[in-house]
Amino acid sequence: MEQLLVQEWDKTFPKSDKVDHKKVTYKNRFGITLAADMYVPKSATGKLPAIAVSGPFGAVKEQSSGLYAQELAERGYLTIAFDPSYTGESSGEPRYVNSPDINTEDFQATVDFLSVQDNVDPERIGILGICGWGGLALNTACIDTRIKATVSSTMYDMSRVATNGYFDSANTEEARYESKKALNAQRIEDFKKGEYKLGGGVVDPLPEDAPFFVKDYHSYYKTERGYHKRSLNSNGGWNVTGGLSLMNTRLLQFSNEIRSAVLIIHGEKAHSCYFSKDAYANMIKDSKYTDNKELLIIPNAVHTDLYDQKNIIPFDKIDSFYKTYLK
Known part of the structure; x- marks a missing residue:
C-alpha cells in the first residue's frame, strides 16, 4: 500500500x-518504509556529495534534522532528512518503538538509497546525527565502511542514559534491576491492554522546580519554536518498554x-x-x-542551541569538514 x-x-x-x-520513500532491511525529505541544490549538475541526517531522538524530519539538511543543501550537498522507523511518516507497527539495531539500520538504509x-x-x-541520533550516527560509522565522514551534534549515548540514568546517577546493578523489573511489568500491562504505554x-x-535541561527541552519542543504535531517529544513520547533493548545493547x-x-x-x-x-x-x-577525529566544544551553548540556532550551529565548520573528507 502506498x-x-x-x-x-x-x-x-x-x-x-x-x-x-x-518527499521520498525507501525500505530498510526490516521491511519498514522510511519517509524522508530530499534537498537538492538548485541547478545542481553532475554527481553530488550526499549527507543523510536524522535526530534528535524523538523528533521528526520537519524539525532540527530538516533544518540541518536544508542548510547543507544550500552549501552544495544532496541531503536527506528521514523519519526513523516507527515514527513520523515512516511505517512500522506498533508506533513509537526505538531499537538500537533497527535505528542503526535506518542510517544504513539511507546510505543504500543515496548510493x-x-x-549522487x-x-x-x-551522515549527521543530532542528540540521540548523534550516538546512532557514530554507531553506524562503526559498522558501515561506505560512510566517509560522520558528524554528531549535541550527542546523546542513548544506551548509556537508559542503563545508567541521567548523569550516571543510577549506575548500579541494583538500580538497573529495579528499572528492568518495572519495564518488564509494564510489558504485561501492555499485553493485557493491547496497547503500549508512552512516556518521555x-x-x-x-513544574516550577524543573531542572534547567527540562526547561531547555520545553523551550524547543513545546513552543512555536520547535513544536510539531508528529514529534514524539512534542507530544506523548516513546513506547516506554523500548528502554529494555537500549539497556541490553551497548552503542x-x-x-x-x-x-x-x-x-x-x-x-x-549543555547538560549532555x-x-x-x-x-x-x-x-x-x-x-x-x-x-581525522575532532571534538569541537561551542562556548556557552546549551543542548537545544544546536537544534536550531543557526548563529550558534557551526555550519561553516561542518561544511569545511565534509568538503575535506567527501572528496
Missing part, C-alpha cells in the same frame, strides 16, 4: 529558495575502530556534554585512526 505523505510545507523552519525539495541515485557520488556519502514526551506545563562498542572521519560537536553549557567528551575519548583510545 504511503500518503504530507506534501505541503509543514516544517518548523522557513523554506529555502536556494534548494529543490521533495543508487543518479545525481556513492564514494562521497556522509516533554512535560507541560513545566559505540567499537568506536575506536572507526577509520573514517568524525567530527563531534557539543555545547559547553559529557556524552560527547567521553565518546571522543573512547574513540581515540588505543586507536590507530586519530588524525
